[in-house]
Amino acid sequence: MFINADAIFLNANVITMNPAAPSATAIAIKDGRFLAVGADADVLAFRGSATEILDVAGKTVLPGFIDAHTHVMSSGVRHVAEEDCDLRSIGEIQEALKGRTIGAPAGDWLLGFKFDDTKTSEQRFLHRQDLDAVSLEHPIMVAHQAGHVYFFNSLGLRRAGFSDDTPDPHGGRLGHDPDGKLDGRVYGAAIYPVLRQVLPPHTDNDRRRGLALICRMFAKAGLTSVHDAMVSVDDLRVYQQARDGGDLPLRVYLLMYRDHFPALRDAGVRTGLGDDRLRIGGIKMVADGAIATRTAYLSQPYVGSCCDHGLAVMDAEETERRVLEAHRAGFQVCIHSNGDQAIDIVVTAYEKAQRAFPRKDPRHRIEHCSVVNPDLLRRIKALGCVVTPFCSYVYYHGEKMRFYGEERLKWMFAQRSFIDYGINSTGAADYPCSPLPPLMGIQSCVTREDYNGQVWGPEQRISVEEALILYTINGAYASFEENIKGSIEPGKLADLVILEEDPRIVDPRTIMDIAVERTIVGGETIHQRD
Template identity: 25%
Template sequence: MASCSKDADSLFNDTADLVFTNGNIYTVNTDTPWVQSVGIKDGRIVALGSDAETAKWVGPQTKTVNLHGKLAMPSFGDAHVHPIFGGLSFAQCSLHNGRSVDAYIAIIKKCLAETPGDDLLFGRGWGPGYFPPDGVPHKNILDALAPDRPVVIQSTGGHSYWVNSKALALANITKDTPDPAKGRIDRDPVTGEAVGGLQETAKDIIQPFIPAPTDVEMQNAILYTVKLFNSLGITNWYDAGIDDIKPDGESATLDAYTEVKAQGKLTTHVSIALKWDNDKSLDQIPTLYAVAKRAGAAGFSANGIKLYTDGVIVQRTAAVLEPYVDTKDDLGELSIPVQELNDIVTKLDHDGFQVYVHSIGDRAVHETLNAFERARSVNGSNDNRHFIAHLNLVAPADQPRFSTLNVAANFQPLWASDDPYMRLTAERLGPERMQYIYPANSILQAGGRLVYGADWSVASADPLLGIEVALTRKPTDRPEAKALLAHEGVTLAQAIKAYTLDVAFITHREDETGSLEIGKSADLIVIDQNLFIIPVNDISDSKVILTLFKGQTVYGSLSGL
């Protein structure tokens, strides 16, 4: 095994800054999957091989670190994350750690006590699965806690608001208020009164009353996410859609990223998707392109445009091919009409942009694949690397099309197990369609590409939790549970690749990061257990103990190994 290549010798003709020895180092490079040692200089990998092969890179100033057999590997990526939304969520009234309605009540009480006054209390993080049968919480719970103060709390996924009577009054939402297009005010079936749930675009009615975050708050949200993600071994993320783009092309989100980067604190590769506004036409394209150009000038990749084609299954806002089983004819609704979707995708594809699509129901997935197929027939093949996120329900006939159309499948592996939300999903879809829930392995075996992302803060950002569930299809805290379609589990090597090299691929960085290879950025992690030899149910108990980004320690310490 060669410890360096000819290119490496010409680029790095001196001793290394840092050499790890005596390790079990998994490279995610199929040609040389395992090595014992890695050498790093000027933030890049200059040597890979056995301890003897990398020894020539050790000089008087080289720091040598004995891994004592520990597992090292490329740092993780995350192809679907909401860094500012997530960071703000944990800085506000956060319900994310609640696991019952009673827990939510205790958290909200504490938030109210800590922020006295009559200003609107805004929070995030309730899970629809804790509010059967329809995933809609009632205003009465909040009214009992805050009868005289408006309270608005966003769901984990961001598709719903839970509001109290005071907030409904503030926004002048009554039984006579019509549902907005592509949105719903949840109502009492007898009286027609609003019960406290606002779905999709109905959230916009109350949005003007929710204070916007300040510039500093947004910067702090990014910094929070950087620190958290580095501690979990993540150094490459794809922001799943900035939505504050103004007609003049200004974006407070992009400004916040730029400022954090200027401070030298953005210790991760960042790609940014620009959110498509479904209420606007193709006329918004010049503005989006201008923002992408400005982001590129600031050192970010912003070549992706994020489309939303539907909502979520439990609230019946996801677009499905057959009616929800607890209704006669409810198919949900496409957020973008079919012809318009075709035109958007074809135009963006023609212009060289990556199309990044939220599609949850099987009809949304089907029509999105149709749009990609049409774009390909018009524009021909290219390297835009389009992908679809979530894919909760994918019809069998559509599963092979990911490979055929060269469209990547962006799954959130932690979602693919039995939990309260999944049980409500089963009530909406029925047993037959539950056979096509998160068909990760089926798409993979048909030749498709898997790209993992947590959708944080909807779910934990920890890739080690996601890897275990990707393999077992069981909750990490209930290994005795029945697997959710066990045949859709993937192998450990496949899951790691979907969290590393395939994220690098989808962010057009596979030549820079995602695997340990000569000349690539020294983005790597050390884990306290060897994932390849421990029982699969112990993967979620493993911890990242060191994270390097461009050769610099951003979490843990070299002396701690």
């Protein structure tokens, strides 16, 4: 006797991402999972009187996209509580921030995010005086789009406890004008105490609103699972409330910020606790600066500089100590490391931890893993690490690639090399550091062309099929969930995206223009195109 499906999708161009049966025209769903995948006639055998039948009209169906490194809760909260400074001139940014001063009591913080110097006509960082011109009565802090550099006005600096003679903290730096006065720029770990102790804490209501907003944005882009790359215990509480209340449309894998590690360990928690909607993932740490702010920690200096190698946030000793603790406690370790010098420190720490306490398949991760070389690739493969490179950066941040130079670009965002070395690499936007649509990431990895048509590191091009693997089954592998999602196979979670066109056959320069028709999680539609 056949089981009756809840829904059957017919007449579809199904790309299953299951190598044993790569294509199909129909899918049956029952209780949130795939019941059958195959030809229309075979799948229709599961039709019952209550089965919903959907004619997909030849459109393309893929497993729902997975972004393995993105900022979910914190971006949502920022969209709710901060000014979006992704604007084309410093004057426009000042006007936008001024708008926020209206009715804001003197002394209240004004916050902004997504400022990107190379996307402004002035082509420079904000200076303290730019923000003093907005307000002398409100402390102001604006984050760079890539994080890792923050910009303050004079009152903001004072409230943050920074004065002209504050020494640079470990792993961080305060910018100064030639006359020794603070220029308002705060780099790396210098921001941590400000974020923790000085800024007003977000409320759970901000978090709830932010989470709902950002989930709608992700669903619209075809994402069904996201790995939140920096989660606090306050975020965790609101995530759990959302899950319990049925208000978490996406599946979320949580990379817990390192400060929470001791409490999690002492409570007996380790990677994998949770369910297919919400799961505790790894412990997140940061080893160096960012690609987009030119603070990644590099073995060779930045182009045009004699000696600027970027910024190490943790040294080798601290990295090894923290890795060993989390490794021993049964956690996956996830360390932001962009530059080859930082990656070397992290890989060494993973090697030492694994030698001291061998674990079967810890799947430690190198977040971003932006600049590599053959030695690092070989060692990463030997460790079985997962890497989560920026997929959209060549396209979206093309104007910054000149700071790295053509030679280095041959080894940056090195998807071709990761595949050739047999390393599990994923799809990731690191929103808000680059726009969140996976289709932009896929296009960028395939073409290696920026938005002006300039090609960067064509050696690292991959095929559309390979890029789809990154955003589906490899994303599932990064959270130890390759057996329950990432491909369209009977028994797996019914997470789907329906695209207007097949990304394998359109002009690769137009992949990001393909419309997302529908996004489905566990058989439930969470986004439908208007």
